[in-house]
Amino acid sequence: MGRNCPICNTKEKEKLFDIRFAFGEEHPLAKKNDIVCCNTCGFVFADNDLNQDSYDRYYKELNSYSEADSIKYTEDEELFPKFYFSLLRKFIAINESVFDVGCGDGGLLSILKQNGYGNVYGLDPSADSIRTLERKGVNGICGSVFEIAALDLPKFDVVISTGVLEHIFDVDGYIKNVLAAVKSDGKIIVVVPAVEGFEIKYTDLPNYFNHEHINFFSQQTLDRLFAGYGYYDISNEQSRLVTEPNGEYILYGVYSKKNVDTHEIEKDDSSRKSVLNYLEKYSERKKEKEEKYKKLSLDKYILWGTGALATQFLAEFPEISDKIEFCIDNNKTKQGTRFAGKMIYGSDYLKSQNINLPIIICSMKNGDAIVKQIVELGLKNECIIL
Ligand SMILES: [Zn+2]
Structure with missing residues (x-):
């Protein structure tokens, strides 16, 4: 199929498995994604013949995040924003300007604001989300991350991207737009699901592999992606894998521009291994599910x-x-x-x-x-x- 490796841009890849979706004819997304592993860098990603436009159309017309947030059965709607705040606050100075791209309803921004961060700003493609954000007293702009470079915004000290990069088809276009919003000595803080966690914390297949999640980063592949633009992690943490309040693993990086001698980053083997170990567990559960369903x-x-x-x-x-x-x-x-x-x-x-x-x-x-x-x-x- 059509997608080059979003990290190293090579074509050679190994298919690990595929997932199918019962979408109607009009649905903009593919009815099947191959989950593949790049032979060169080891990055695992979903492969299909679509392009970023199909995903833009999907998120504009069919995405229901902001509504879905109001019907979650969680006790505390600030549970996750509070968790992200405690994780990331040490990387953001109180006087720094912050731009959250893909901010959703602005949970994290509003907690930053409550904690004295005076210059915070959000971007989200959903007009509903931006209205909710503004009700919380945070300024925001309605638009796609792919429009940032064209928006002529001021540059920020810190750009935050949580739970976005795993959804992006055109990864290079995304990074270039994010870089357009950050000062030359600024930081980009990225949080994504960690593929290393798939084999540790079992969840149902569509939680990890669904029509929206199409990039599966490990710490090594995330670092390799940013190194390609001259950005390196400055968090000084050995491992940047942490568990969310629900026990799932996420990964963060605090990237800043650094002049370092270019060095070859080794191929990552952890991503493929974790996905294959996960699949083994999944196929056992799938058998149980089939028996349950057939009895019906x-x-x-x-x-x-x-x-x-x-x-x-x-x-x-x-x-x-x-x-x-x-x-x-x-x-x-x-x-x-x-x-x-x-x-x-x-x-x-x-x-x-x-x-x-x-x-x-x-x-x-x-x-x-x-x-x-x-x-x-x-x-x-x-x-x-x-
Ligand atoms: Zn690659």
């Missing part, structure tokens, strides 16, 4: 959850799409649209219709919370968590 042999059911897990589940078992009566999703932006050709409704519809079909719950993290919601609605439907 239902004629009709209701599907609750139309996110990444459902997208991959239906692609693996296409015969069950026909058995879906309709879908339920708490995400209001999805209600009234279709998934796998079936209508998506809110839970109020389920209550009003009083249809006693079994409910298959397709949610990676909120399965138990959804069962609780069904009980609280007073419904007696049988629930199966996948």
Whole structure:
């Protein structure tokens, strides 16, 4: 397929596996991604024939982050922003200007502001996110990171990018735009999921490999990417792998321009090894899931959850799409649209219709919370968590 290695730009790569998605014809993203490993540098990434425009269209038209944030079942919505703040604050001086690219609802920026950082600014493609950010008293601009170089913004001391780089098809274009926003002696702080953690902390496949996550960095490959632009980590930490409050591993780097003698960075073997070890665990779980699903042999059911897990589940078992009566999703932006050709409704519809079909719950993290919601609605439907 079409993607050169986003880090070293070579073509030769080894396919590790592929993932399929039950997208309709109109969906801008690929129905299949090959997960490949670069033969030259060892970087693991998703390969398909798309380009950045397809992803821009997807995030503009179909992405539902800002809505999804309001329906998370977490107790403390500031849990993750607080965690990121405690992780990164030592790298940001109180008088430095900060620009968070892909800031979402501005959780991190608003905590920085509460802690005395006076010059903080956000960028996000979602107008809703920017409105939420401004309600929190933080200034922001609505736009794509690929527009930064053209926006003629002032230069910042610190540019932060958390949970963005793993989504980017055109990695080179992204880095060049980020570099356009930072002062020549400034810092770029990057946080991404750590591929080294995949083999340690098991989660369902779509949590790590889904249609949105297409770059899988290790500390070595992330450093190699930035070294290609003359930027090196200045954090002075041996390992920059840490666990998030949910136990998943992330990786950070604090990159600054340095004149160092160019040296060959060795090929990374940890990424491929971690992914293959993860796959071994996954195939065992997949067998269990298949047995569970085959025992069901239902004629009709209701599907609750139309996110990444459902997208991959239906692609693996296409015969069950026909058995879906309709879908339920708490995400209001999805209600009234279709998934796998079936209508998506809110839970109020389920209550009003009083249809006693079994409910298959397709949610990676909120399965138990959804069962609780069904009980609280007073419904007696049988629930199966996948
Ligand atoms: Zn490479």
